[in-house]
Every structure is written in structure tokens, then in C-alpha cells.
Amino acid sequence: MKRFINQTPSASSQLLYGLLPFLLLLVLYMVGSEARLELNPHDKLLPSFSQMADAIERMAFEPSRRTGEYLFWQDTLSSLTRLGLGVLIAAVVGLVLGLATGALPMVAAPLSPLLTVLSLVPPLALLPVLFIVFGLGEVSKVALIAIGITPFIARDIQRRTQEIPMEPLVKAQTLGASTGQILLRVLLPQMMPRLIDAVRLSLGAGWLFLIAAEAVASTDGLGYRIFLVRRYMSMDVILPYVAWITLLAFVFDYLLVRLNQRLYPWNEQGAH
Amino acid sequence: MLEARNLWKNYGDTVVLERLNLSVAEGEFVTLVGASGCGKSTFLKLLLGTETASRGSLLLDGVPIASEPGPDRGIVFQQYSVFPHMTVLENLVAVRGFQQARLTGYLSGNARRAAEKEARQLLDQVGLGNACQRYPHELSGGMRQRLAIAQALLGKPRILLLDEPFGALDPGTRTDMHQLVLSLWREHRLTVFMVTHDLKEGFFLGTRLWVFDKVRHDPQAPAAFGASITYDLSVGDACPATCEQINDEIWPRPALVAV
Numbered sequence: 001m002k003r004f005i006n007q008t009p010s011a012s013s014q015l016l017y018g019l020l021p022f023l024l025l026l027v028l029y030m031v032g033s034e035a036r037l038e039l040n041p042h043d044k045l046l047p048s049f050s051q052m053a054d055a056i057e058r059m060a061f062e063p064s065r066r067t068g069e070y071l072f073w074q075d076t077l078s079s080l081t082r083l084g085l086g087v088l089i090a091a092v093v094g095l096v097l098g099l100a101t102g103a104l105p106m107v108a109a110p111l112s113p114l115l116t117v118l119s120l121v122p123p124l125a126l127l128p129v130l131f132i133v134f135g136l137g138e139v140s141k142v143a144l145i146a147i148g149i150t151p152f153i154a155r156d157i158q159r160r161t162q163e164i165p166m167e168p169l170v171k172a173q174t175l176g177a178s179t180g181q182i183l184l185r186v187l188l189p190q191m192m193p194r195l196i197d198a199v200r201l202s203l204g205a206g207w208l209f210l211i212a213a214e215a216v217a218s219t220d221g222l223g224y225r226i227f228l229v230r231r232y233m234s235m236d237v238i239l240p241y242v243a244w245i246t247l248l249a250f251v252f253d254y255l256l257v258r259l260n261q262r263l264y265p266w267n268e269q270g271a272h
Numbered sequence: 273m274l275e276a277r278n279l280w281k282n283y284g285d286t287v288v289l290e291r292l293n294l295s296v297a298e299g300e301f302v303t304l305v306g307a308s309g310c311g312k313s314t315f316l317k318l319l320l321g322t323e324t325a326s327r328g329s330l331l332l333d334g335v336p337i338a339s340e341p342g343p344d345r346g347i348v349f350q351q352y353s354v355f356p357h358m359t360v361l362e363n364l365v366a367v368r369g370f371q372q373a374r375l376t377g378y379l380s381g382n383a384r385r386a387a388e389k390e391a392r393q394l395l396d397q398v399g400l401g402n403a404c405q406r407y408p409h410e411l412s413g414g415m416r417q418r419l420a421i422a423q424a425l426l427g428k429p430r431i432l433l434l435d436e437p438f439g440a441l442d443p444g445t446r447t448d449m450h451q452l453v454l455s456l457w458r459e460h461r462l463t464v465f466m467v468t469h470d471l472k473e474g475f476f477l478g479t480r481l482w483v484f485d486k487v488r489h490d491p492q493a494p495a496a497f498g499a500s501i502t503y504d505l506s507v508g509d510a511c512p513a514t515c516e517q518i519n520d521e522i523w524p525r526p527a528l529v530a531v
Contacts, residue, residue, distance in 0.1 A: 185366060
């Protein structure tokens with residue numbers, strides 16, 4: 001008998017092991033839901049899958065009686081616009097800040113300590129400030145996401161830039177490259193896959209800030225909806241919404257991984 | 273062409289190099305050998321401009337050498353010497369781009385086609401003609417060093433610095449690389465400084481051999497004295513006995529290098 005640390009599942013059983021917990025949770029939920037609904041058909045806590053399907057059909061495929069909009073899609077669109085804008089701003093600002101502070105000691109001297117301190121400010125504590133300054137509209141929500149993840153991306157890119165060995169940088173100089181050329185031709189391209197990784201890692205925080213901002217002040221959005229229907233204990237809406245958010249997050253993560261592989265084939269593990 | 277006058281280098285209290293006086297003529301091929309930590313790489317960094325002398329002066333054509341790397345001194349490191357995000361061809365085309373004063377250093381149109389043509393010729397010459405579109409991580413160690421050398425040459429340096437360039441290569445590849453470097457040295461009339469761990473390589477490759485070692489020792493304070501050049505040999509005159517003697521001196525028994 002091999003030691004446990006040396007035992008590995010075969011390819012087929014790996015898939016089975018991976019799926020098993022999902023199936024188990026699903027079955028557990030169905031049994032629980034069934035049992036509660038049998039006792040009380042009006043129970044709201046664990047709705048059956050058909051109740052959830054009804055709710056989603058109502059939200060996604062019938063226009064709202066009040067506004068005429070398809071709420072589910074409207075919510076998705078609003079939320080993704082906010083998240084996308086916030087993350088885009090954070091990625092651009094973070095890349096520029098990280099690259100400049102990582103590569104140029106004269107820029108790092110004044111900015112690096114500031115960046116470290118700013119990254120320790122809890123972004124959610126700034127939400128009231130943002131509401132006061134930018135009002136309750138779209139700007140404050142996008143700003144929260146951008147402010148929340150920019151320091152993380154900037155510091156990550158800064159560290160990654162510093163990790164680039166000095167040899168290629170010296171080499172570029174012996175070939176006549178200027179500071180600008182080294183930044184744009186040598187460092188920036190090598191930071192792009194790192195930026196995509198940093199964005200992947202910060203998307204979780206991005207969703208957190210998005211839902212928090214929507215919960216506090218909004219008129220649509222995925223986060224707004226689940227906090228709104230909480231008042232009616234509409235678990236049949238909340239649970240599919242949460243599943244939908246999770247699915248979106250999973251898809252974005254997967255797409256970013258594929259994008260990285262496609263755009264930067266030289267960026268393989270240990271490649272230099 | 274190159275001259276050192278009473279050159280010292282120390283980091284705080286640690287003296288690395290002391291009392292270096294030497295002069296090198298254009299077109300020489302100098303190999304620098306010595307034990308680890310004897311200052312030969314530090315000397316190369318002084319030439320490169322990433323380190324500056326603590327005392328004395330290092331003159332290139334009578335002028336102190338620039339305190340940052342520049343296009344008159346090309347370099348090949350043991351590793352990380354090429355740009356990992358560029359294909360073999362792009363690695364060379366980028367050199368022409370760097371030589372333009374433009375911010376991005378991207379070439380377009382005729383300039384790019386000319387640079388590509390030139391790059392392909394050079395790649396054929398160093399034996400990388402078939403690898404133009406590959407990325408450095410897809411190349412073997414020897415091919416990567418060929419690319420690094422080609423890239424350095426494209427910068428048209430007067431001095432080529434080689435910092436243990438073949439240290440990570442297997443012996444067969446190393447012999448091929450020796451031939452390549454020698455032929456390029458003759459063709460481009462370069463002045464070459466090569467740091468190596470391999471005494472044999474130093475003895476038979478260049479025209480001149482420097483052995484870096486400490487002359488003075490203080491057992492209580494090993495950092496108090498630095499190394500200087502203990503042997504300055506014209507390689508043609510050297511006999512195998514001298515080689516063995518040097519080997520014993522810089523790597524006291526058991527000998528690490530069999531000659």
C-alpha cells in the first residue's frame with residue numbers, strides 16, 4: 001500500500017470525485033426542500049426547482065408589469081456594465097501605476113508608500129463618502145469597484161515588474177533602448193499576462209463591491225434585486241440569482257484564462 | 273583602448289578588487305578566470321556600467337567609462353539574455369527599433385522589411401535560420417545563447433562582454449559555441465571580455481588570460497583585501513604546466529577542473 005500522499009485518482013475517477021460533491025449538495029437540497037414543502041406547501045425557505053424555474057420565467061421572459069422591462073436581463077446588463085467599467089478603469093490605472101512604480105525608482109519613491117497606505121483603507125468604508133461626493137447614481141458604484149481593486153492590481157503589477165530579472169533590461173540598454181522604449185517594448189508586454197491574472201484574482205472583490213453598492217442604493221442590478229426580494233423572503237428568486245452570478249463569475253474567469261493562453265503563448269510556466 | 277588605473281571596488285568594508293592596473297588594445301580577446309567571488313564578474317560590471325569604481329579610474333579611449341550600460345558595450349549573460357515575449361526574429365528586429373529615437377521603438381514599412389532581412393541573414397549565420405518564429409522558451413540553451421550573441425552583435429558594439437555565456441551548456445554545444453564566438457570576433461573585429469569558470473576555456477579560446485585572485489590574505493578579516501590580477505598571460509605563450517599551476521592556485525585541491 002502506497003503512502004496516502006503518493007496516491008492519485010485515475011483520470012476517470014478524478015471527474016467523478018469532482019462531480020460528487022455537487023451531486024451530493026443537490027440531492028441534499030432536494031430532499032430538504034421536499035420535506036419542508038410536504039409539511040407546509042407555502043414554505044419559502046427551500047423552494048423546489050420548479051418554483052425557482054417559475055420565478056425565473058417570470059423575471060426573465062415576461063415583461064415587468066410595472067416598467068415593461070425584462071427584469072432579469074435588465075439587472076444583468078446594469079450589473080455587468082458597472083462591473084466592467086470599474087474593472088476596466090482599475091486595470092488601466094493599476095497597470096500604469098504598477099509599471100511606473102515597479103520600473104522607475106524616482107516614481108516609486110513618492111508613490112509607493114502612498115499606494116501601500118491607500119491599499120489598506122477598507123473600500124466599503126469609503127462607500128458613504130462616494131455617495132456624498134458622486135451622488136447615488138452610476139458613478140459612485142463604478143468608483144467603488146475601481147477604488148476597491150486598483151490598489152491590489154497596482155501593487156501586484158509593481159511586484160511583478162520588480163521580479164523581472166535585470167538582465168533583459170541591461171541588455172536592452174546595451175542595444176540603445178531609451179527608458180520609454182524599455183517600458184513599452186520590454187516591460188509592458190511582459191506585464192500584460194500578469195495583468196490578466198491580477199484582474200482574474202480581483203474579480204471576486206469586484207463582485208463584492210458591486211453587490212454591496214447595489215444593495216445600499218440602486219434601482220436595478222443583480223445585487224439590488226436579491227436585496228429587494230429579501231423583504232418578501234423570495235428564496236425562489238434569490239437562489240437562481242446567486243447561481244447566475246456564480247455562473248457569470250466562472251465564465252469570466254475561464255474566458256480570461258483562455259484569453260491569456262491565446263494572446264501570450266510565450267507566457268508558459270517557467271518560461272524565460 | 274581600455275585602461276584601468278589603480279582601480280578599487282569595495283562594498284562597504286568588503287574589498288572586492290584592489291590595485292588593478294592594466295591596458296587592453298583594440299581587438300584583443302580577454303578571458304577572465306578565477307574562483308567564485310574573486311571579483312571577475314564585478315570587473316565585468318564595471319565595464320558594463322552597472323557598477324562604478326570606488327577608487328581609481330577605468331578609461332575607454334582616455335575617457336572614464338559611462339556609468340550606465342550603453343550601445344558601445346554589448347553583453348551576453350549566462351541566462352535571461354533575450355526577450356522572452358518576442359520571437360527569435362522579433363528579438364533581432366527590436367534592436368533596430370531601439371536604435372531609433374522614437375518612443376515606442378516599433379518599425380514600420382521599409383525600415384521593418386530591411387531590419388527583418390538583415391535579421392534573417394544574421395540568424396542564418398549563427399545557425400538559427402529555421403527558428404525565426406519560435407519563442408525563446410522553445411529553444412535549447414545553446415540556441416538561446418546563439419540568439420543572445422546575434423542580438424548583441426546587431427547593436428554593433430565595440431566591446432563584447434560575455435558573462436559565463438556557456439556555463440549552462442553541455443560540452444559538445446560549448447565547443448560549437450566557441451567556434452561561433454571566435455569566427456564572429458574575427459569578422460566583426462571586436463574586443464571581447466569573457467568571464468568563465470572553465471580554466472581550459474580561458475586558456476585556449478582567447479588571446480589573453482587574466483586570473484583573478486587575492487594576493488594578500490588576512491585570516492582575521494577575510495574581506496579586508498580584495499582580488500587583483502595574479503596572472504596576465506598572452507595565451508599563445510602559455511604552456512600546459514602554467515595552466516595546471518594556476519588551476520592548483522585558484523582551486524586548491526581537490527582540483528575542480530581537470531586539464
